[in-house]
Amino acid sequence: MGIKEKVVLPVAKRWISGVDLNAALEDAKGTNSRGMGVVMNFLGEEITDQGAADAQVDEYLRLQQALADGAVRGFASVKLTQLGMDSDEQAMRRRFDKILASAEKLTQLLWIDMESSSSTERTVSTYLDAHSSHPGLGVAIQAYARRSEADMKAILDQGGKVRLVKGAYREGPDFAFPTKAEVNKSYERLMTSLFERGDGFAIATHDGALVERAKALAESSHAKFRFEFLKGIRDELKADLVKSGYAVSEYLPYGDRWWAYSKRRITEHPSNVWLLLRSVV
Numbered sequence: 001m002g003i004k005e006k007v008v009l010p011v012a013k014r015w016i017s018g019v020d021l022n023a024a025l026e027d028a029k030g031t032n033s034r035g036m037g038v039v040m041n042f043l044g045e046e047i048t049d050q051g052a053a054d055a056q057v058d059e060y061l062r063l064q065q066a067l068a069d070g071a072v073r074g075f076a077s078v079k080l081t082q083l084g085m086d087s088d089e090q091a092m093r094r095r096f097d098k099i100l101a102s103a104e105k106l107t108q109l110l111w112i113d114m115e116s117s118s119s120t121e122r123t124v125s126t127y128l129d130a131h132s133s134h135p136g137l138g139v140a141i142q143a144y145a146r147r148s149e150a151d152m153k154a155i156l157d158q159g160g161k162v163r164l165v166k167g168a169y170r171e172g173p174d175f176a177f178p179t180k181a182e183v184n185k186s187y188e189r190l191m192t193s194l195f196e197r198g199d200g201f202a203i204a205t206h207d208g209a210l211v212e213r214a215k216a217l218a219e220s221s222h223a224k225f226r227f228e229f230l231k232g233i234r235d236e237l238k239a240d241l242v243k244s245g246y247a248v249s250e251y252l253p254y255g256d257r258w259w260a261y262s263k264r265r266i267t268e269h270p271s272n273v274w275l276l277l278r279s280v281v
């Protein structure tokens, strides 16, 4: 066992459902029993080896079948770079279509995570193309990205589904709004148009002020939406929303490629650096 597994994994288990499918399914059942749906992601990104990308598809098909067999309320969310988008876009699309076909056969939704700016254009165009014949497909849109207003308009024009997030990657000012205040303003703007024009969307933020704003917007909208949260963050807020009757889902990532995801969770909130340090000393 390496130093990362010894030191970081015990802390990272706050945010991940375990390193294998069985552990993740147990976790998912727990989430369901607390009144929430699940969005499950098999951890992996920037995979360029074709065999490794094929193996990701096998795991997603296993995951989708296991959700159906175990009567777990939820569905999968996939990253296109884990399906080999950076090395062979056509092969990625063939892999993605297999996961999409399985979702349809099992009557599950399927979502696409949004990754760093180097893949935004390809992710949005794959989404728009696939969604035209698969209405149960959704995609994450990042409020920090300057282009997101135009992307969201194109998606909503086509009747697509959006998971609105702030954005988790380090990006320069050409691509992303540089201040928290601008990102929050952009989130609010995009969220307002979701409540005006969207349906089946997800408000995915732990920001209490934005959650309150969403509740206010929902009062004058007929749109179907749900709140989505990451595992291990703001559990009390999740419980309060469930108690108040809102649809809530928890995003549960799992698998042994947990490092890149955990690094983003640790660095986005200073308290997590202390948590990590405390676990070592």
Ligand SMILES: Cc1cc2nc3c(=O)[nH]c(=O)nc-3n(C[C@H](O)[C@H](O)[C@H](O)COP(=O)(O)OP(=O)(O)OC[C@H]3O[C@@H](n4cnc5c(N)ncnc54)[C@H](O)[C@@H]3O)c2cc1C
Pocket (backbone or CB within 6 Å): 112, 113, 114, 115, 140, 142, 163, 165, 166, 167, 168, 169, 204, 205, 206, 207, 208, 228, 229, 230, 233, 234, 250, 251, 264, 265, 266, 268, 269, 271, 272
């Ligand atoms: C369901 C879901 C799916 C996501 N999918 C994507 C995706 O596809 N692409 C993408 O780029 N990003 C994705 N994200 C991550 C997102 O972009 C943000 O990085 C993350 O949610 C933190 O932003 P925030 O909206 O919670 O607001 P922030 O302003 O960062 O946080 C608001 C409050 O939430 C709490 N909080 C937030 N993060 C943490 C943390 N790590 N540890 C402890 N407390 C914390 C704190 O109380 C903080 O004050 C997703 C997020 C969610 C909830």
